[in-house]
Amino acid sequence: MTTQSTTILKVLNILSWITFVGLCVKAGMLLCYYIMAMYINPMGAKNLALNLDLSHLHAYDIIDYSILVGCMIAITVLEALLFYCLIQIFLKINMVSPFSETIGQLIKRMSIFSLFVGLLSEVAVGYAGKFIALKLNLPNLTEHIGLGDAFLFFAGILYFISLLFARGIELQQENELII
Template sequence: MSTKSTYILKFLNVMSWIAFIGLCIKAGTLLTSYGISMFFNEVGAKNLQLGLDLSQLKAYDVVDYSIMVFSITIITILEALVFYSVIQIFLKINYVSPFHETIGKLIQKMSAFSFLVGIFSNVTANYSQKFTAIGIPLPNLTEHIGLGDAFLFFAGILYFISQLFAKGIELQKESELTI
């Protein structure tokens, strides 16, 4: 493998770690802010994480507020799991013989996590429309729930790649048997 490819892969590995750690911190911050806003200080709902203001939703209904916070947290955790799968691929891949069942399963996991992110994002976006329709503003919400359609498309691409990997594993096993 060329040195340019090696540097690019190392860079992608570092970026995956940064994204994973950042998403874990975001999920922890959301849960901590939620706990503070529910049990200690009502003002915590004004800035849950990076400008996410759900204070008016909390004033409207605590149950809906809790559902929204947990939906955003689940989306964040699933996004972190996507990047964790990428990290696992970097740790386990053998560049000489890359078609291995472990890598194929990790790509399938990435596809499943991406699919779940897409589903949860779309459901949460539709759920939030109920509140915007009655005049409860939810500023910066789309920044935190992401674009569900993009994740669904990404899940489809990853599923296709996992099927290619399965075929590559099959061909590699046949090649090893004939030698």
């Protein structure tokens, strides 16, 4: 493998770590602000995290507020797990014979996490649409829920790649038996 490819893989690994840590921090912030808004100070919903104001929803209905924040936390955790799988791929891949069961399983797991992120994002957007129709002010909500359709498309691509990887594993094993 060339030096340029190695450098690019190292940079991607570092960026994956940064994104993973950032998503873990975001999930922790959302959880802490949620607990604070529910049990300590209801005004904590005004600045939930990262310029997200759900105080109108908190005042409207606490259960709906809890469901929406729970969806956002779950989405963020699933995104973090997606990047954790990517980090595991960087740690375990062998560029001499890249087709291994472990890498194939990690790619399949990434497609499952992407599918769940996409589905949960679509559900959360639909659920939030109910409150937007009621004219509740929910600024910056779509930034935190994410783009479900993009993750669904990504899940399909990753699943296709996992199928290609499975075929590559078969060919690699056949090649090893011939030699």
